[in-house]
Amino acid sequence: MRAVVKPAPGEGLALVEVPVPAVGPDDVLIRVTAASICGTDVHIYNWDAWSAGRIKPPVALGHEFAGTVAAIGPAVDDLPVGTPVSAEGHIVMPGARHVVSGQEHLAKDMVVIGIDRPGAFADYVAVPRRNVWVNPPELDPEIASLQDPFGNAVHTVHAQPVAGRSVLITGAGLIGLMAIPVARAAGAAAVYVTDVNPRRLAMARDMGADLALDARAAPAEAVMGATGGAGVDVLLEMSGNAAAIDQGFTLLRPGGDAALLGLPGKAVEVNWSDHLVTKGATVRGIYGRRMWETWHQMRALLGTGAVDLRPLITHRYALDDFQAAFDVMRSGESGKVILRP
Incomplete structure (x- = not known):
């Protein structure tokens, strides 16, 4: 499959062929239909001091996305293939102190999709079932891909x-x-x-x-x-x-x-x-989204029409045109930029 990766330290990204992610027993393989570029992705592209201290190339970028279920692990029994989904990008271990105390978004052992493990600027991404969020079928995938930053707001x-x-x-x-x-x-x-x-x-x-x-x-x-x-x-x-x-x-x-x-x-x-x-x-x-209180609040705001995010999307590009997408995002003269695999 195709993936936009940070191939090595230094400025820039590359579109490469990589294997489709393996699906573990508790995992869900998602076919990505829309992914949005985040400021964090731009930091990684530019290879600033934070990126140099955190990112371990090669890694596929992208943590804001929506797609459909393509495959499930043997321990997953509640997500039919084709279900529209997004995912909470912060992955933590069940049973950790912050998880059981309702502060999952602050867990110290957090692993982040598109930063610490392969991300969604790709044809497919694999995530644990407990991180998958089922989207209403009527929700536009481009809007669904914005739920990560929307949740921060x-x-x-x-x-x-x-x-x-x-x-x-x-x-x-x-x-x-x-x-x-x-x-x-x-x-x-x-x-x-x-x-x-x-x-x-x-x-x-x-x-x-x-x-x-x-x-x-x-x-x-x-x-x-x-x-x-x-x-x-x-x-x-x-x-x-x-x-x-x-x-x-x-x-x-x-x-x-x-x-x-x-x-x-x-x-x-x-x-x-x-x-x-x-x-x-x-x-x-404030860090991240409260899991899953914030996600339910987002669903209500989007579902009732109380918030319309469509005006914020200004550019759309095919995954193969990722360089043009990052150029416009880095210019500071865009709204949200969407990649469509």
């Missing part, structure tokens, strides 16, 4: 109450953009977004932001004006950018809530006294 928004509250999203990447309609569906009174990319700010307006502001053009005046000088009730930090983090906490009102999803590339200096201690802020770190 849902988890971040629902980490604190947002109903009737003002929300600031720092970073209009794809997850930040997804968080806009999620916050709206959760009852947010107002949603403000900051970024430096004009295209992404335009997309934020299209997704329902009340204000979409250039982070370099002193957005504080507009946000403070919109909140009557109080500051926002909730900060959703999606960028991982040090300046955006500082700006976000500056605009958070005393006693406000902050949920941090963005990952800085290096250690960030924080004004501990002003932003956290004397402000009395409640701060939560």
